[in-house]
Amino acid sequence: DAMVIQNPRYQVTxxxxxxxxxxxxxxxxxxxxxxxxxxxxAPKLLFHYYDKDFNNEADTPDNFQSRRPNTSFCFxxxxxxxxxxxxxxxxxxxxxxxxxxxxxxxxxPGTRLLVL
Amino acid sequence: AxxxxxxxxxxxxxxxxxxxxxxxxxxxxxxYYLFWYKQPPSGELVFLIRRNSFDEQNEISGRYSWNFQxxxxxxxxxxxxxxxxxSAVYFCALxxxxxxxxxxxxxxxxxLMVKP
Numbered sequence: 001d002a003m004v005i006q007n008p009r010y011q012v013t014x015x016x017x018x019x020x021x022x023x024x025x026x027x028x029x030x031x032x033x034x035x036x037x038x039x040x041x042a043p044k045l046l047f048h049y050y051d052k053d054f055n056n057e058a059d060t061p062d063n064f065q066s067r068r069p070n071t072s073f074c075f076x077x078x079x080x081x082x083x084x085x086x087x088x089x090x091x092x093x094x095x096x097x098x099x100x101x102x103x104x105x106x107x108x109p110g111t112r113l114l115v116l
Numbered sequence: 117a118x119x120x121x122x123x124x125x126x127x128x129x130x131x132x133x134x135x136x137x138x139x140x141x142x143x144x145x146x147x148y149y150l151f152w153y154k155q156p157p158s159g160e161l162v163f164l165i166r167r168n169s170f171d172e173q174n175e176i177s178g179r180y181s182w183n184f185q186x187x188x189x190x191x192x193x194x195x196x197x198x199x200x201x202x203s204a205v206y207f208c209a210l211x212x213x214x215x216x217x218x219x220x221x222x223x224x225x226x227x228l229m230v231k232p
Contacts, residue, residue, distance in 0.1 A: 031218060042207060042222035043161070088159055094218050101168065102149045102211035102218040107161035 003027050004108035006091050012114045013081050021076040021111045023091030031096035032074040033105060034066060037088040049074060050096055078113075086115045118143045120210050122223035129198055130231050137193045137226045139208030145169075147213035150191045151220065152182065156204040167191065198230045 005024045013019040023032065030051050035043035047056045049068045063085070065077040078085055089112075092105040119142040129135045141150065152164040165175060165182055175182045179196045195202055205227045209220040 040225075042225055045219065048219075090159075090161065092161075096218055101147075101213060104151065104163055104166050105218060105220060106163060107153075110159040112159065 004091060004093055004106055006089075006108040006111050008111060009109060010112050010114070012116060013078075014116050015083065016080045019078050019081055019113070021078075021089050021091075021113070023074045023076070023108055024072050025091075025093045025108075026072070027093055027106065028071065029093035029095050029106075030071065031094045031103075032068060033092040033094075034064075034074070034076045035090040035092065036085075037090055037110070039087075043090055046076070050098075081113070081115045083115050086113055088112050118145075118148075118210050118212055118221045120208055120221050120223035122206075122208055122226045124226045125224070126227045126229070128229045128231065131200060132197050133230075134194060134196050135198050135228065135230075137195075137206050137208075137228065139191045139193065139223055141189050141191065141208070141210045143189075143210060143212055145212040145214055149211045149213070150184070151209040151211070152191075152193050153207045153209065154204045155207065155225070161207070164193075195228075198228075200230050200232055203228060203230045 007022050033048040034046045037043040045057050046060045047066050063079050067075045088110045090110045091108040094103040094105045121140045148169045150167045153161040155161050172184050181194045183192045205225045207225045208223040211220050
């Protein structure tokens, strides 16, 4: 049973052409994350939603935006993809209680983005 | 600031050998959580274990075992009788209890290759 679903698994886009990646979850977790992972590197957090609160990492480029229309779905929008944005994009979810212990993040299968 | 170091970039073993993946962490918090994730070639990060800083008991799950040594700030992972399906990149990660949103600090990962 898929718990964190990402579509598409592979996405090809053109330089400068906006692209949207999607993530959905069946875990009813209130926290959702987007990571970028380049080859042979650890995942790098771009931003996360804690409930409806959006939290951007300080070094996330403005080119990357996110939307969370409801608990189950979260989108990553890349407004003008550059060649350097080619990477694996991973979505993750977790429970979260403010002041509570860090909870486990569960990851989706990722979307591999190719920019031509 | 927190930091996780996985000094072994790549390890190659022959099937049925035992292998230990090292993880050393730095944190100023007294309460923190440690994680291991497996990333097979398909790309998804698979959760393996979550351990809090107050629980120093070693954990065994089938062929997997974890050795948590607070005195040396290490959380090492051993695979007994390795199999080809264990070939993957393994990430160790840290989350401090004081951080909001369960932020993970990842190590650089260790690529394990198990040869038949």
